[in-house]
Amino acid sequence: MNIAIIGATGNVGSRLVNEALARGHHVTAIARHASRLAARAELDTLDIDLADGAKLAEALRGKDAVVSSVRFATSPLAAVLGPVKQAAVPRLLVVGGAGSLEVAPGAALVDTPTFPAEYKPEALAGRDWLNALRAEKGLDWTFLSPSALFVPGERTGTFRLGGDTLLTAADGRSWISMEDFAIAMLDEVEKPAHTGRRFTVGY
Numbered sequence: 665m666n667i668a669i670i671g672a673t674g675n676v677g678s679r680l681v682n683e684a685l686a687r688g689h690h691v692t693a694i695a696r697h698a699s700r701l702a703a704r705a706e707l708d709t710l711d712i713d714l715a716d717g718a719k720l721a722e723a724l725r726g727k728d729a730v731v732s733s734v735r736f737a738t739s740p741l742a743a744v745l746g747p748v749k750q751a752a753v754p755r756l757l758v759v760g761g762a763g764s765l766e767v768a769p770g771a772a773l774v775d776t777p778t779f780p781a782e783y784k785p786e787a788l789a790g791r792d793w794l795n796a797l798r799a800e801k802g803l804d805w806t807f808l809s810p811s812a813l814f815v816p817g818e819r820t821g822t823f824r825l826g827g828d829t830l831l832t833a834a835d836g837r838s839w840i841s842m843e844d845f846a847i848a849m850l851d852e853v854e855k856p857a858h859t860g861r862r863f864t865v866g867y
Contacts, residue, residue, distance in 0.1 A: 665689045665690070665728045665729065665853065665854070666689070666690045666692070666726065666727050666728045667684050667689050667690070667691050667692070667727065667728060667729050667730075667731065667853060668691075668692040668694060668723065668724050668727045668729070668730045668731070668753075669681055669684070669691060669692070669693055669694065669730075669731045669733060670694045670695070670714075670720075670730065670731070670732045670733065670734055670744060671694075671695055671732065671733035671734040671735075671759075672691075672693030672694055672695045672698055672701065672709075672733070673693070673695040673696075673697060673698060673700060673701060674695070674733055674734075675816065675842060676733045676759050676814075676842050676845065676846070677693075677695070677733035677759075678701070679816075679842045679843055679845070679846040680731055680733060680759075680846050680849060680850070681693050681701065681707070682846070683843075683846035683847060683849075683850045684850055684853075685704060685705075685706055685707060687850060687854070688706075689706070689850075690706045690707075690708075691706060691707050691708070692708045692709075692710060692723065692727065693707060693708065693709045693710070694709075694710050694712050694720070694723060695711070695712070696711060696712070696713050697711060698710055698711050698712070699711050710723050714734065714739055714743040714744070715743070717743065717746055717747050717750075718747075720743075720747040721746070721747035721748075721750035721751045722751070723751075724747055724748060724750075724751035724753050725751045725752070725753075726751075727751070727753050728753075728754065728755070729753065729754070729755040729756070729757060729853050730744075730748050730753050730755070730756050730757070731757045731758075731759070731849065731853065732744050732756065732757070732758045732759065733759040734759075735786060736761065736786055736789035736790040736792070736793050737785045737786045737789040741792075741793050741796050741797070744756070745800075745803075749803075754804055755804045755805075755806075755853075755856070756803065756804070756805045756806075757805070757806045757807075757808065757849060757852060757853060758793065758797070758805065758806070758807045758808070759808060759810075759845075759849070760790055760793075760794065760807045760808055760809040760810070760862060761786065761787050761790035761791075761809060761810070762787075762809055762810055762811055762812045762814065762830065762838070762864075763779065763783070763784075763786075763787025763788070763790055763791060764787070764790055764791035764794050764809065764862075765809050765828060765829060765830040765864055766828050766829045766830065767829075767830050772791065773787075773812065773830055774787040774788060774791065793807075794807050794862055804856075804859055804860070805859075805860060806852055806856070806858045806859060806860075806861070806862075806863070807861070807862040807863075808845070808848060808849055808852065808858075808862070808863060808864070808865065809862060809863070809864040809865075810840050810845050810864070810865060810866070811830065811831055811832075811838040811839045811840040811864065811865070811866035811867070812830060812838035812839065813837065813838060813839035813840075814839070814840060814842065814845065815839065815841060815842065816841065816842050816843070817841030817842065817843060817844075818841055818843060818844075819841070819843035819844060819846075819847065820841070820843075820844055821844065821847055822844075822867075823840060823844050823847075823848065823865050823866060823867055824865070824866055824867065825848065825863055825864070825865055826863065826864045826865075826866065827861075827862070827863055827864065828862060828864075829864075830864070830866075831864055831865070831866030831867075832866070833866065833867040837867075838866055839866065839867060840865050840866045840867060844865070845865055848865040
């Protein structure tokens, strides 16, 4: 497949690039400084700022799917969604956050008293993205939320998928490595199973 990854130089984005290339896909890595990525076969890098919608739309033309791995608090959904629509890309997949996942019916993690204040702006902005995507008609989108603790780690290939509820492991932790998250995302790119909805991944 021909996949574009926006935010390709970040912690998650770079792992998505690695996973997609390992699976034999052609990847267009897009970020402000994407050219800093090491040159590899089947990898194109484009230095593009999200503020340049026309340039981004041109870069996305002809792609089979776009994966967005950008910070919600500093990147309005329109900055990604507009160019995706202009380029007529058939699918948009979003690296989501855990804050909008439910810990009880109707109660989101971000709204709990113990949710860290420093992460709240990003989590709330992520929930806004998700709600806006849910209102989109005729758009093939998927939003993948990680577990509460989302960290660099091992690529084990062993994890669970869920829906809108926070996943918790047997030891009480809610976590997923960025490497295993990348597997779940690329699985979804290759074989769509959550079109028009959010799902989550965790141990």
